[in-house]
Each structure stands twice: as C-alpha cells, then as structure tokens.
Amino acid sequence: MLKNAQTKKASLYRMVMPKHTCPFGLKSKDLLEREGFDVEDHHLKSREETDAFKRKHNVDTTPQIFIGEERIGGHDELLEYLGKQDPDADGTSYQPIIALFSVAALLALAFAWVALPTIFTWQTLGWFISISMVLLGLQKLKDIESFSTMFLNYDLLAKRWVRYSYIYPFVETGAGVLMTAKILPWASIPGALFIGTVGAVSVFKAVYVDKRELKCACVGGDSNVPLGFISLTENLMMVGMALVMTITMLN
Incomplete structure (x- = not known):
C-alpha cells in the first residue's frame, strides 16, 4: 500500500520507439497521474537503450517505476503498491459473464422497445436468454480449440x-439465433434442451458432487470465471427456454 502520501513524485522508464510504444508504460503513466503523482517520464527510444537500462538496474522487463528512492517495479507491482490489485488473488473473475449478461439484457430491452407495446414482458425475458446463448456461443466460437480443452x-x-x-x-x-427470431422451433428446442440438460448435470456433478475447483468454459477457453452457479445457470436457462417454448407451442 502507498506509504503516507510521500513525495508524490515518481520516475517512469518506458519504451517509446518509432514503431513501438509500450502499452503498460502508458497505463502506468496514466495511473500515476490519476493518483496525483508528478511523473518524470523517461523514454527508452531504442532496443540498445532499453537493454542498457535493464542491465543497469538488473531487471528483466520495462516499464519500471521508481517512487522516491524505491524501485516499485512494473505495472502489476504498481497496482499492488497503490492497493489496486490483491497480490494474493487467484485471478478468477466474474467480470466477463457480468458484462455479457448486461449486454444481453440491454439488447433484449432494445428489441422489446421496438417490437412490443411494453418492454417488461415474458418475451423480453425470452430474448434475454436467447441473446445470451448467442453471445456465449460466440465467445466459444472465437477459439474452439481452447474452449474444447x-x-x-x-x-x-x-x-x-x-x-x-x-x-x-x-x-x-444456432439455437439462440433461431429462438431470438422465433423460427424453426423443431431445431432450436431439442438442441437447447439437450445441451442444457447435459451441461447442467455435468456442472452439478463436477462442482457439487466431486467438489472440483475448475474454470468455466462458458465464456471461452481463456476464461477465468469459476465453474459453479453461473455455469449451472447458463445451462438451466437453456433448458427453461426450451421447455417454455414447447409448452407455448402445445397451447
């Protein structure tokens, strides 16, 4: 944590070359300025200059931040020093799934605003689920190999x-797109029901029976979302959507 609002002066050494500007250097400079530091911004303008700096300070990477006489380190160490990041955190985060569901909800409301007399209807909820399916599927499709692993x-x-x-x-x-358009229910309903049921059983067994701590592939293979309630909810939403559509068709 930051000690006693000392000096409020920082020195930043970062790569600023004709064909490359270090993004973490820019982030570090922005963070320091937002925290009220007067930043001495030193540009490392060539590979030779960067390598010489590394040798002098016995470091492997840049940027490097100094506050007073103390070398803080790089961008991650600066986040920890300023109390912006927990050094003991395991990296798991619900942020990707929160963002995805938030966008799905806004899109469902936008659809309802255009197509329905009132936005808060069962159809809006249905669109929220089907749009969520499309967005979740898209996250998996962007790197199928990582997802499958x-x-x-x-x-x-x-x-x-x-x-x-x-x-x-x-x-x-595919099921999400068809359900959003409300077409070809003979294809979308069985598909959603099948993968949702298998998925729900698989997640329940892994998390609540076997007590395994895993990452969820729900938002793709690079996900840091923990496997658990959110993953189970994704599958149960698909099952629920399929059942409601089946009941609606029968009536």
Missing part, C-alpha cells in the same frame, strides 16, 4: 465423445 475437464458427454466439445458452440449459437 477446458470443456473436456468437466463435461460428461464430451469426455466420452470428444467431437461433442466442437459441436456444442455451434448448437448453442
């Missing part, structure tokens, strides 16, 4: 039939 850690069907981990994102995205 993480998915194989816990999905019961994928462990028996690996190709299912490659098919899943297409089924989720």
Whole structure:
C-alpha cells in the first residue's frame, strides 16, 4: 500500500520507439497521474537503450517505476503498491459473464422497445436468454480449440465423445439465433434442451458432487470465471427456454 502520501513524485522508464510504444508504460503513466503523482517520464527510444537500462538496474522487463528512492517495479507491482490489485488473488473473475449478461439484457430491452407495446414482458425475458446463448456461443466460437480443452475437464458427454466439445458452440449459437427470431422451433428446442440438460448435470456433478475447483468454459477457453452457479445457470436457462417454448407451442 502507498506509504503516507510521500513525495508524490515518481520516475517512469518506458519504451517509446518509432514503431513501438509500450502499452503498460502508458497505463502506468496514466495511473500515476490519476493518483496525483508528478511523473518524470523517461523514454527508452531504442532496443540498445532499453537493454542498457535493464542491465543497469538488473531487471528483466520495462516499464519500471521508481517512487522516491524505491524501485516499485512494473505495472502489476504498481497496482499492488497503490492497493489496486490483491497480490494474493487467484485471478478468477466474474467480470466477463457480468458484462455479457448486461449486454444481453440491454439488447433484449432494445428489441422489446421496438417490437412490443411494453418492454417488461415474458418475451423480453425470452430474448434475454436467447441473446445470451448467442453471445456465449460466440465467445466459444472465437477459439474452439481452447474452449474444447477446458470443456473436456468437466463435461460428461464430451469426455466420452470428444467431437461433442466442437459441436456444442455451434448448437448453442444456432439455437439462440433461431429462438431470438422465433423460427424453426423443431431445431432450436431439442438442441437447447439437450445441451442444457447435459451441461447442467455435468456442472452439478463436477462442482457439487466431486467438489472440483475448475474454470468455466462458458465464456471461452481463456476464461477465468469459476465453474459453479453461473455455469449451472447458463445451462438451466437453456433448458427453461426450451421447455417454455414447447409448452407455448402445445397451447
């Protein structure tokens, strides 16, 4: 943590070259200025100059931040020094899924604003679920290999039939698109019901029966979202959507 609002002067050494400006150097400068520091901004303008700086201070990376006579380190160390980051944090975060569901909710409200007499209806909820499916599927499709690798850690069907981990994102995205458009229910309902049921059972077993601590592949293979309630909710939403659409069709 920052000690006693000392000096409030900082020295920053960062790469600013004709073809490369270090992004973490820019972030560090912005953070220091927002925290009220007077920043001495030293540019390392060539690879030779950067290497010489590293040798002089016996460091492996830049940027490097000094506050007073103390070398703080790079951008991550600066975040810790200023109390912006917990050094003991395990890296897990719900931020990606919160952002995704927030956008899905706003899109559902936008659809309802245009198409319905009032925005708060069951149809709006249905669009929220189907749009969430599309966005979640898109996150998986952007890197199917990474998704499938993480998915194989816990999905019961994928462990028996690996190709299912490659098919899943297409089924989720496709079912979401069809449900949003309210077309071809004979294709969307079985697809959503099947992958949602298998997914819910798999997550429940991994988290609540086997007590495993895993990352969820729900927002792609690079996710730091913990496998748990959110993952179970994703699958139960698909199951619920499929059942409601089936009941609606029968009536």
